[in-house]
Amino acid sequence: MHLTYDIIVVGSGFSAIAVTCNLIEQLPASAKVAVVGDDPGFGRGTAYRTELYLHRLNVPAGRMSLLPHQPDDFVDWLKGHGRRLQAGDFASRSDYGLYVRDTLARLLRKRDGRCRVDFIKAKAAGCVERYSSTLAFHLGNGDEIAGKNVVLCLGVGNATLPVAPDGVPASLRSRIIENPWRLSWLRRVASSDAVCILGSGLTMIDQVLALRAHGHSGKIDVLSRRGLAPLGHAWKPPTPLPIDVERLPNTISGILKTLRAKSRTVADWRAVMDGLRPETQALWQRLSSKERARFLRHALPWWNIHRHRVAPDVFDRFEKLVLDGTVRFHAGFLKSLGAEEGRLVAGFRVRAAREIAEIRADWLVNCTGMERAGISHSPLLKEMSRFELIVPDPFGLGIQVDAASEVIAPSRISPARLFAVGALTAGQFWEITAVPDIRVQAKAVVEEIVSRG
Numbered sequence: 001m002h003l004t005y006d007i008i009v010v011g012s013g014f015s016a017i018a019v020t021c022n023l024i025e026q027l028p029a030s031a032k033v034a035v036v037g038d039d040p041g042f043g044r045g046t047a048y049r050t051e052l053y054l055h056r057l058n059v060p061a062g063r064m065s066l067l068p069h070q071p072d073d074f075v076d077w078l079k080g081h082g083r084r085l086q087a088g089d090f091a092s093r094s095d096y097g098l099y100v101r102d103t104l105a106r107l108l109r110k111r112d113g114r115c116r117v118d119f120i121k122a123k124a125a126g127c128v129e130r131y132s133s134t135l136a137f138h139l140g141n142g143d144e145i146a147g148k149n150v151v152l153c154l155g156v157g158n159a160t161l162p163v164a165p166d167g168v169p170a171s172l173r174s175r176i177i178e179n180p181w182r183l184s185w186l187r188r189v190a191s192s193d194a195v196c197i198l199g200s201g202l203t204m205i206d207q208v209l210a211l212r213a214h215g216h217s218g219k220i221d222v223l224s225r226r227g228l229a230p231l232g233h234a235w236k237p238p239t240p241l242p243i244d245v246e247r248l249p250n251t252i253s254g255i256l257k258t259l260r261a262k263s264r265t266v267a268d269w270r271a272v273m274d275g276l277r278p279e280t281q282a283l284w285q286r287l288s289s290k291e292r293a294r295f296l297r298h299a300l301p302w303w304n305i306h307r308h309r310v311a312p313d314v315f316d317r318f319e320k321l322v323l324d325g326t327v328r329f330h331a332g333f334l335k336s337l338g339a340e341e342g343r344l345v346a347g348f349r350v351r352a353a354r355e356i357a358e359i360r361a362d363w364l365v366n367c368t369g370m371e372r373a374g375i376s377h378s379p380l381l382k383e384m385s386r387f388e389l390i391v392p393d394p395f396g397l398g399i400q401v402d403a404a405s406e407v408i409a410p411s412r413i414s415p416a417r418l419f420a421v422g423a424l425t426a427g428q429f430w431e432i433t434a435v436p437d438i439r440v441q442a443k444a445v446v447e448e449i450v451s452r453g
C-alpha cells in the first residue's frame with residue numbers, strides 16, 4: 001500500500017503526541033496526518049508507562065500541561081480524576097501517561113472541522129527522497145507512506161551495557177537487566193539478593209524504590225563514574241533568582257564560578273538553578289563548540305544532579321536507604337563483567353586511583369540512562385544518516401537542527417520539510433528532554449509547518 005500525507009509524525013512517545021495534539025488544533029479539515037509508531041503504550045513512551053505510584057514526575061504538576069497555552073490543563077485533569085494534588089505537587093508518571101492519552105482522545109473526539117489523523121502501528125524502517133517532493137518511509141508492515149512534512153519524534157533509546165558480558169556464562173545472562181523499564185524483572189528477585197546497579201541517575205532511584213516496593217531487602221551497590229546521585233526538590237521551593245544570561249561569562253569555568261558565587265547569596269542553591277532553568281537554551285546556544293565539549297566532559301554529572309531533581313518525599317525515602325547502608329555508592333569505571341560461584345562480578349577501576357575493585361551481586365541492572373544516545377540506537381536514523389538525509393550532531397547528542405528544529409542536511413535535495421522534536425535535538429537546544437521544553441518545541445514546529453502552508 002502507498003499513501004501520501006501532508007504531515008508524517010514518526011514516533012509514539014510524548015513528543016509525537018504533543019506534535020499531534022497541536023496539529024489537530026491548528027490544521028484545516030482538509031489536511032491529512034499520519035502518526036507512525038511501534039509502541040503499544042501509544043503516548044506513554046518509556047517515561048509514562050510505569051504502573052508504580054512511587055514512580056513520580058520530577059516536575060511539579062503545574063508545569064506539566066501538554067499544551068503550553070493551557071497551563072492548568074494537567075492540574076485540572078488531576079482534580080477531575082479525584083487526585084488531591086495541587087500545582088506544586090509531583091503526580092505519578094502513570095497518571096501523566098493517562099492524561100496524555102486522554103488529551104489526545106479529547107481532541108480526536110471533536111470531529112467538526114478537524115484534520116484527518118491516521119495512527120499506523122508500525123516501525124519506520126527506512127526513508128528515501130521522492131521526486132514528488134516528498135519523503136517516503138518504508139514501514140515494518142510492508143507499506144510505504146510519503147509526506148511533504150515530516151516530524152521525527154524518536155526519543156533517544158536506552159544506552160547499552162558499557163562492557164560486553166563475555167565472561168558471564170549463559171546461565172547467568174538472564175540476571176543482567178539491560179532494559180530495567182520492563183519491570184517484570186523485579187518479580188524474579190529474591191528478597192535477600194544482592195543487586196548491582198550501573199549508573200546513579202533518576203533511573204537508578206526509580207529502580208531502587210521499585211525493588212523495595214517488591215519486597216527486596218538485600219544490599220544494593222551503585223556504580224557510576226563519579227558516584228553522584230540526584231538531589232531532591234525542596235519541600236518549600238525557593239523563589240527563583242533571575243539570571244541575566246547576557247552577563248554570564250563565555251567559558252564553562254567562568255559560568256560555574258559565577259553560579260557558585262550566586263548560590264552563596266541565597267538561602268537555597270535551588271533558587272539559582274531554577275532561575276537559570278528558563279535561560280538554559282539561550283546559554284547553551286551562546287557557548288562555543290569548545291566550551292560545549294568542556295561542559296560535557298567535566299560538568300555534566302554535576303549539572304545532572306542539581307538540575308534533574310526528584311520529588312522531596314521520594315528523595316527522603318531514597319536517602320534513608322543510603323543512610324542505613326542499604327544503598328552503597330562506588331565511583332569508578334566498569335572494566336569487566338564476569339562470574340564466580342554463581343554470582344556476577346563487576347570489576348571496576350576506582351575513580352582517581354589505579355586500584356581495581358569488584359562488586360559481587362546476584363543481579364546487574366543497567367541504569368546508565370539515555371542522556372547521550374546519539375543516533376546509534378536507531379536503525380532508521382543510521383540509514384537516514386548514510387543517505388545524508390540527516391547529519392549527526394558532533395557531540396553525539398542526536399541530529400543537527402536549526403533554531404526552528406528543522407533538520408540541517410546540506411546534501412538533501414527534496415523540498416519536503418524534515419523536523420525533529422525532543423531529545424534528538426539536544427545539540428541545538430541542550431535543555432530539551434523534559435515536558436516543559438518539548439511541549440513548547442512541538443507547538444513551535446507545528447506553527448512553522450502551518451505558516452508555510
Ligand SMILES: Cc1cc2nc3c(=O)[nH]c(=O)nc-3n(C[C@H](O)[C@H](O)[C@H](O)COP(=O)(O)OP(=O)(O)OC[C@H]3O[C@@H](n4cnc5c(N)ncnc54)[C@H](O)[C@@H]3O)c2cc1C
Pocket residue numbers: 010011012013014015016036037038039044045046047048056057058059093122123124125153154155156157203378380421422423433434435436
Ligand atoms: C523514566 C523517565 C522519567 C521521566 N520523567 C520525566 C518527568 O517527570 N518530567 C518530565 O518533564 N520529563 C520526564 N522524562 C523525560 C521524557 O523523556 C520526556 O518527557 C518524554 O517522555 C520524551 O518523549 P519522546 O517521545 O521524545 O521519546 P520516547 O518516550 O522515548 O518515545 C520515542 C518513541 O519513538 C518510537 N520509535 C522509535 N523508533 C521508531 C521508528 N523507527 N518507527 C516508529 N516509532 C519509533 C518508540 O517506540 C517510542 O515510542 C522522563 C524520562 C524517563 C525515561
